[in-house]
Amino acid sequence: MSVGIIILAVAVLAVLGYVLGRRRALSLAASSGEKLHSLPGYYGYTVALFTAVPALVVLVCWLFLQPMAIESRVSGMIPDSVIPEGGARSLVMADVRRIANGLDAVLVQGGISEDELGQMRSDFSNVRSRLASVGVALGSDVPPQVFEAAKTFRQSAKTGNLLMTIVVLGLAVCFAPWAYRRIQPGMRARNMTESFVKALLLGSSLVAILTTVGIVGSLVVETVLFFKMYPAQDFFFSTVWNPQFRGGSDLGILPLLWGTFYVSLISLIVAVPLGLMIAIYLSEYAGATTRGIVKPAIEVLAGIPTIVYGLFALITVGPFLRDWLAQPLGLGNSSSSVLTAGLVMGIMIIPFVSSLSDDIINAVPQALRDGSYGLGATHSETIRQVVLPAALPGIVGAVLLAASRAIGETMIVVLGAGASAKLDINPFEAMTTVTVKIVSQLTGDTEFASPETLVAFALGLTLFVITLGLNVLALYIVRKYREQYE
Structure with missing residues (x-):
């Protein structure tokens, strides 16, 4: 399931939680005769927030960590012998990602099946022709290890996306009933909602600061690495x-x-x-x-x-x-x-x-x-x-x-x-x-x-x-x- 569909599903559950939470607050107040601490809408907001926020936080963290974990795993599969002389492992990983995306395109267009993909280990002429049909050109010197790493990369990404969908939607589905059952007339729903809004405003105000810190930090780290390779005096004072x-x-x-x-x-x-x-x-x-x-x-x-x-x-x-x-x-x-x-x-x-x-x-x-x-x-x-x-x-x-x-x-x-x-x-x-x-x-x-x-x-x-x-x-x-x- 794509990220957009996951977000849409969580948003639908949050809206449903808002409607049901508001309705429950009114129903409890009418049946018990107890006055609500907050306006009915705040109880709905509470259910919606508990439904959406944990799921979306996990989704963002997953999208950030999964690529690094897959890159680390697949990079370890590539032996040093297949890295070109004077080249870098990052360039080989770029080929791996390109081939993996090409395999996805071939599968979508019906060029090969999952079973055929799993059996492709030595017939690289067939692989090249199928990938070329979707705009991915492979050179004659692509090692078998790179193709196997591409298949692993694709399978790991597919598995990770499936687990991400299950975990994110599972959190939304689990937290929604829990928040719904917590609703009581005396619950301080307005305080909880406003605390979340304050935290959201604080986080928004920190975005610019953290972005600046991240930009400067990345520039400083890479600049220090550059000056380890090239003299600083030549960089600042050379006229060529x-x-x-x-x-x-x-x-x-x-x-x-x-x-x-x-x-x-x-x-x-x-x-x-x-x-x-x-x-x-x-x-x-x-x-x-x-x-x-x-x-x-x-x-x-x-x-x-x-x-x-x-x-x-x-x-x-x-x-x-x-x-x-x-x-x-x-x-x-x-x-x-x-x-x-x-x-x-x-x-x-x-x-x-x-x-x-x-x-x-x-x-x-x-x-x-x-x-x-x-x-x-x-x-x-x-x-x-x-x-x-x-x-x-x-x-x-x-x-x-x-x-x-x-x-x-x-x-x-x-x-x-x-x-x-x-x-x-x-x-x-x-x-x-x-x-x-x-x-x-x-x-x-x-x-x-x-x-x-x-x-x-x-x-x-x-x-x-x-x-x-x-x-x-x-x-x-x-x-x-x-x-x-x-």
Whole structure:
């Protein structure tokens, strides 16, 4: 039974438990004449929670632990002799999972039966043809041990899913009658329900913290492993980025940091002035009709997929800058450049600056404006000397959000700026950023334990530290100006 069907079955039992629990509470109150401690609905919620929560908790834990247990068991079946020289066991396990999924597809489509699958041990030509019919191509060098491990993997997963279904549904079925029988008029059902809601809210609030801790922890662990294979001084101070998966790699981060800083700087130069001027106009000068039309039109820019911006940079902006600026000035012949990506990215993040700044400026109390007018200040002087200083902390936050969005962008850089890692001040040259190289180093059929793959985690951790530093600096600036203003 699939996970979706299991969840649906548990949800149906929980709803049924709610109805029966509520009905039992009303029935007991009517027959005994005793007043209910809580509203009838809380008794139904109690039965529903005892029906669903233990079953779903076990389901989540099972889904998390089962793959690790199966991987550990099947990995022990693969001898070291079948692992290719210079390869990794993880790559062989990837083949095992791929073959196991292919066998499932063949069985579903009626290509073979369970009995035929159990008898396939040496007729690999038949196995390859059947798997190829469902899109799983096997090479000629697939060892018999790998195929046997795939069959074990598939059977273990099938057995585990069956046991999971029995255990989860069994818990729901067992706890539902138990909770139903516990219902009494004096039962503090509201307290129990509200305690669960509080725990749920607490767990929800911890999700962001635990997610951050998990991300940072995984980055730190893999980064430490990378620096055991590659010197840290070469990574941080080398000006050459030249990964070679067969050895002799140069993995200096400086060209990538320069490209990230350069593209982000150009995008902010475009977005921040335009965004602030738009925000000031909409909040201080535009009428209600104009504001109702212009603001939604600008915010549409934030809803355009980044791949569309990337295609716009590749097809329109890049060739235009090359033909009308770069080539006539003798600065380059490529349509992929830092300026191309920066301009398009700046257009993309304008709504982040304008919308947030507009809301922040509108939040400045009208009394401040009236006081400024009473002292004889003009409209423009009031904006410059009263409104903007009052809104400065929020505007800094908007600019920081736009900067973070620019630093983390990938698709526009790939299509607009290219993938060349270099140190150059010419904005018409093709360069790349840290995020682009993180993607490129983690894609493809490469060995995960190599420095050329683990360097992606070092790049990610470095980018995280830089972004954290920018946040701390922005927080310091915001607090300083806020104290001066207050």
